[in-house]
Amino acid sequence: xxxxxxxxxxxxxxxxxxxxxxxxxxxxxxxxxxxxxxxxxxxxxxxxxxxxxxxxxxxxxxxxxxxxxxxxxxxxxxxxxxxxxxxxxxxxxxxxxxxxxxxxxxxxxxxxxxxxxxxxxxxxxxxxxxxxxxxxxxxxxxxxxxxxxxxxxxxxxxxxxxxxxxxxxxxxxxxxxxxxxxxxxxxxxxxxxxxxxxxxxxxxxxxxxxxxxxxxxxxxxxxxxxxxxxxxxxxxxxxxxxxxxxxxxxxxxxxxxxxxxxxxxxxxxxxxxxxxxxxxxxxxxxxxxxxxxxxxxxxxxxxxxxxxxxxxxxxxxxxxxxxxxxxxxxxxxxxxxxxxxxxxxxxxxxxxxxxxxxxxxxxxxxxxxxxxxxxxxxxxxxxxxxxxxxxxxxxxxxxxxxxxxxxxxxxxxxxxxxxxxxxxxxxx
Numbered sequence: 001x002x003x004x005x006x007x008x009x010x011x012x013x014x015x016x017x018x019x020x021x022x023x024x025x026x027x028x029x030x031x032x033x034x035x036x037x038x039x040x041x042x043x044x045x046x047x048x049x050x051x052x053x054x055x056x057x058x059x060x061x062x063x064x065x066x067x068x069x070x071x072x073x074x075x076x077x078x079x080x081x082x083x084x085x086x087x088x089x090x091x092x093x094x095x096x097x098x099x100x101x102x103x104x105x106x107x108x109x110x111x112x113x114x115x116x117x118x119x120x121x122x123x124x125x126x127x128x129x130x131x132x133x134x135x136x137x138x139x140x141x142x143x144x145x146x147x148x149x150x151x152x153x154x155x156x157x158x159x160x161x162x163x164x165x166x167x168x169x170x171x172x173x174x175x176x177x178x179x180x181x182x183x184x185x186x187x188x189x190x191x192x193x194x195x196x197x198x199x200x201x202x203x204x205x206x207x208x209x210x211x212x213x214x215x216x217x218x219x220x221x222x223x224x225x226x227x228x229x230x231x232x233x234x235x236x237x238x239x240x241x242x243x244x245x246x247x248x249x250x251x252x253x254x255x256x257x258x259x260x261x262x263x264x265x266x267x268x269x270x271x272x273x274x275x276x277x278x279x280x281x282x283x284x285x286x287x288x289x290x291x292x293x294x295x296x297x298x299x300x301x302x303x304x305x306x307x308x309x310x311x312x313x314x315x316x317x318x319x320x321x322x323x324x325x326x327x328x329x330x331x332x333x334x335x336x337x338x339x340x341x342x343x344x345x346x347x348x349x350x351x352x353x354x355x356x357x358x359x360x361x362x363x364x365x366x367x368x369x370x371x372x373x374x375x376x377x378x379x380x381x382x383x384x385x386x387x388x389x390x391x392x393x394x395x396x397x398x399x400x401x402x403x404x405x406x407x408x409x410x411x412x413x414x415x416x417x418x419x420x421x422x423x424x425x426x427x428x
C-alpha cells in the first residue's frame with residue numbers, strides 16, 4: 001500500500017509538470033508572444049530553483065510535516081495554473097507572473113517528494129528506483145494526453161495541469177505523516193546553497209568540472225525553451241507526445257548506464273553526454289536546412305531520442321562524480337551547489353540567451369493582404385548552441401584529468417536522484 005501511494009505521488013508530481021512545461025513555448029508563440037518573452041518564461045523555473053532551497057531550509061524542513069507542506073504548495077500551484085490562461089488574455093507580463101508564482105510553489109515540491117519517499121522507506125537504494133520511475137512515466141503519459149486532446153498549442157493544457165496539481169495537493173494529505181526533518185536545527189545559508197563546495201575548487205579537475213557544467217547548461221537551455229515550437233514548425237502535429245520520446249529513451253539509458261560507466265569512467269561519460277547535445281543541435285540545424293524532405297522528421301526525432309544520453313550521461317554522471325569527490329559531511333552541500341549552478345544559474349542565463357537568439361534570427365514581413373508573418377532561421381538558431389557546447393566540450397577534454405571511476409553500485413544508487421533535476425527542468 002505504501003509503495004502504491006508513493007508511486008502515485010511521483011506519477012502525479014511529474015504528470016503535472018509534463019502537461020504544460022514542454023508545450024508552453026508553442027502555446028506562447030501561437031498566442032503572439034515574442035521569442036524574448038518565451039525565453040523569459042523558461043527562465044522562471046531556474047529562478048524558482050535558486051530560491052527553493054531557502055524555502056525548504058527556512059520553513060518546509062523546520063515547522064510543518066512534509067505531506068502538509070507538499071499538499072498546500074500543490075493546491076496553491078494548481079490554482080495558479082488554472083489562472084494562467086486568464087492572465088495571458090490580459091497581458092504577457094501577467095502570464096509570466098502566474099508562471100513564476102506557480103514555479104515558486106512547484107520547485108520546492110521536487111525536494112519534498114524525495115524527502116517524503118526516503119523517510120518512509122526501509123531500503124531506499126532498492127525501493128526508490130522502482131518508485132521514482134513512475135515520475136518519468138507520468139511525464140510521458142502527460143505528453144500523450146495533451147497531444148491526444150489536441151491541446152499542444154491550446155490554453156486548455158493549463159486546465160489539465162492545474163486540475164492535476166489540485167488532485168496532487170488533495171492526494172498529498174493521504175500520504176504517510178512525515179515530521180519536519182530539520183525541526184529545531186538552525187538554518188544556514190552556506191548549507192542551503194552548498195557554499196562549502198567552494199573550498200573543493202582548489203582541485204583543478206573539480207573546478208574544471210564545475211565551470212564546464214555551468215557553461216554547458218547555457219546552450220542546453222535552448223532545447224527546453226524552443227524545441228517544442230521548433231518541432232511544431234517542422235511538421236509534427238502532436239508536440240507533447242513527440243517530445244515524450246526523450247523521456248522514453250531516458251528510461252532505456254538509465255538501465256544500460258551502469259554497463260558504460262564502469263568501462264568508460266567519469267571523463268568519457270561526461271564527454272559523451274556533452275557530445276550528444278552537440279549532435280542533437282546539429283541534427284536540428286540540418287533538418288531545417290534540408291527543407292521539407294521526409295527524412296527531416298527522422299533527424300528531428302533522432303535528436304529528441306538523444307535525450308537519454310544527453311541527460312543520463314551528463315547530469316547523472318555529474319552528480320555521482322560530485323558525491324565521490326566530496327567528504328561525507330559535505331555531500332548534501334555539494335549536490336545542492338551543483339543544482340544551483342546548473343539547473344539554476346546556467347539554465348537561467350541560457351533561457352534568456354535563447355530568447356534573444358531566436359528573436360535575433362526572426363524576420364517579419366507583411367503580406368499583400370496585410371497579414372504579418374514571422375519566419376525563424378532555425379538552422380542558425382540551433383548552430384549557435386551546438387558550437388557553444390562543442391567549445392565547452394573541448395575545454396573539458398583538455399583540462400579535466402581526474403581518475404575517479406565509480407562502481408556499478410555508485411551508478412545504481414545515484415541515478416534516481418539525478419533524474420529529479422532533468423525534468424526541471426525538462427524537460428523533462
